[in-house]
Amino acid sequence: MSHTSSETTWMPTGTTGLIFNEPLLWEQGAEGRCGMSVPESDVLMSPLDSELVGDGPDWPNLSELDVVRHFTRLSQWNFGVDSNMYPLGSCTMKYNPKINERQAALPGFAGSHPLLPESLSQGALKLLYDLERYLAEVTGLPAISLQPAAGSHGELTGMLIFAAYHKAQGKPRHKVLIPDTAHGTNPASAALCGFKSIPLASGEDGILTPEMVDELMDEDTAGIMITNPNTLGLFENNIKEVAEVIHAKGGLIYGDGANMNAVMGIVNMADVGVDVLHLNLHKTFSTPHGGGGPGAGPVCVTEALRPFLPVPRVVKEGDTYRWDEDYPQSVGKVHAFYGNFGVLVRAYSYVLSMGPFLKKASQLAVLNANYIKESLKEVFHLPFDRVCMHECVFTDKYQEQHKVATLDMAKRLMDYGFHPPTVYFPLVVHGAIMIEPTESENKETLDRFIAAMRAIAEEAREHPDLLHQAPRNPKLGRLDETLAARKPCLCG
């Protein structure tokens, strides 16, 4: 399959190859097979009371090779960052360095019990302590908890801190302001802490104004949750003034750091008035997303909010490190142990590999996004035409006349060998196409992506059916999501 775009004749990155059908696990196997060594017993058997013993799980019995083939074949039906560009907006799908996997798998880390005596945990404690210092330098916020296991877990921790702070002031508050561009996790996290979310429409140019915030802010409002840069890929230029309005009425500023990849080394979050910020280490700090997780969502706060951070905390005394639980105002624990330590090891390894180059990563992420924005704005409608941060948001407005929607273009992009951008988010932009290239992609890859998007825009005019029928190259065509929801089949 080759396509002609206006400039060049080129081969799309996507093609088809030999992949395998593979049944479900329990549709294969035979009694008598086992895919794992089970040690012979060297002690006496000690039978349990038969009242307690059940039948055991009805799991298939497979050989080791059966299992290897099964998951190898399944992996071939998947698309990862290592396959090709994965410009999923707000998800920062940058390269996940291989060396970080080595570090997390070191027997000293992978084989460590979390409740070891401190004398046998010094390396892990030092790693946690130093990672906190490094993240403090990147965000400008001095006090950090690495415990939250994901971004929304960080948001929850942040909202717990909001609640604990206001309670400590002697006056619990009941509302939180949340802009309409926010991720759905923001209102859901606030609701878990009993806050009512008050939606806030963004202004005409896609950002908040202090006047709008002032209108809604009152003495029963705990504060505001702001994603900055916001989900339109725009910097909230009025953040300082917004923070002044909120602070003047005793509120706090929560910064959703999902988009921190745009501003490392460029904006100090404490200086612009943020009181609590979470980072997504599986976005900005390169840890692999694993098809859904695990992530890590450290929470960074001002000195004034340090007493409220989760426990236990790592403290350093001379050259040794220990756990400290003695913080009476703490919100408590949000994870059974210390969070997703293995993810923190990868992020630490990334920071040590990058050092001050983290700023360069942000600069190049922003350059890449602007390059795509400028290259595509003739063919796709750009609702906010200004310099963007690390992502840009288009719509399907120009394609509507051909009865082609964002979803059709997203699916067609798969045929060209790219993962689609985030689509239909943010909700405030009709038919949104949110593209985040990250700094990892080189110019040639960006050029191929731009050519694919241009070819799709041309197809929308000339051969819209190609788009309606897309994708055709993946193993499966479009899936019936309505059927899945109407007749849920969640277990085989």
Add this chain to the structure above:
Amino acid sequence: MRYLPHTSEDIAQMLALVGAESIDQLFEDIPANCRREGELDLPAPLTEWDLNTHMDGLADTMGAAPRYKVYIGAGSYDHFIPEISRQLLLRSEIFTAYTPYQPEISQGTLQTIYEYQTLVTRLLGMDVTNASMYDGASALAEALLMSIRVTKRKKVVVSKAIHPLYRQVVATYFAPTDFEVVELPFGADGRTDLSAVGDLSEIAGVAVQSPNFFGCIEDLKQIGETIHSDKKTLFVVGFSEPLAYGLLKNPGSQGADIACGEGQSFGIPRSFGGPGLGMFSAKQKYVRNMPGRLVGKTVDVDGKSGFVLTLSTREQHIRRERATSNICSNQGLCATASVMYMAALGGTCVRGLAQLNHDKAEYLKAGLKGAGFEVPFAAASFNEFVVKAPAGFAARRDALLEKRIVAGLPIASYYPELADHYLFCATETASKSDMDLLVKEVSA
């Protein structure tokens, strides 16, 4: 820097197209009073080789298995992990993928999670399992919040024999709400004493853990029957050691409405406590109240069978503040590791492995008894158990660290009434000769 591909020529060409004179100019839209000056004060970048040396140095300080013999479970267990799972997890199509929002090119992740949901459902004897929670602790907190959503009641009851760190997480999740958490005591045999449960008609859910924190196997059937004397109250069964259900009657068969716990035992390294795996299963009638993602079966345009994320109207990205939970990223790769483990182990071998865990712990229990330790709780246990140590043991335990043996976990900080009590664990990785050595070392 090897992760940054841009040459100065690339940058010049790209800036020309964008219409900017420098990269700094791209940031000029940010008000000057919001921009920071200077460079990040971080250590100079390490080469791959220097990084390896540095990390080896940190990792070498750790008292980790197999160099150390660590007889501690308490929610994090030492089980053999087959090499295939380590290698298959590094298939980068799996580990560098995001949440499967685009099902046509995510069928690998989606079928894997569907298989995970199914094998966990079969293990626990429930009807439906979600795609994972963060860990056993947050799964328990979410289960109790779910019981409140289902029953519209405001009080939950948790056994004191549930992992104390899980109960701390529950307390954190409940602190800003107006819901009440009440604790149930444990009896002299180490199992939950339900007699003080109170008026069930006020209670949304009652949670116990089995095997509980002391390793004791709860009488789930009896507890379930008592709880279900009220038609609405939900019976929540937690666990920190899922391998136990290779042998024991599963929670579903004993009346559980929700079964949730930690899945780390299934092919996931202990890794200093995380990432682990929050398993979360329920009865079918509660599916629309469940937190977390669900993978469901469907067909594509050509009628071919496939999988998608489904019932997402429960979730935060659709329902926002009215969602059943705020969870978005979960522990997908850990769920993947666990389904690989369950598939490799299989229905036959899991029984043998579970029995072996029980036998090893019984052997160690008998050995410690012989060495002057008391076994205070009479209830049957699985692969860990509580002992009361003879005088002078604390100092002996410290001395044994020098010999690379970690002899149990002191639990008095969690249960002040259990001074001098220790929780010991022995799994299939504990050899008879190592346990004999331990017993010899702790003998007075």
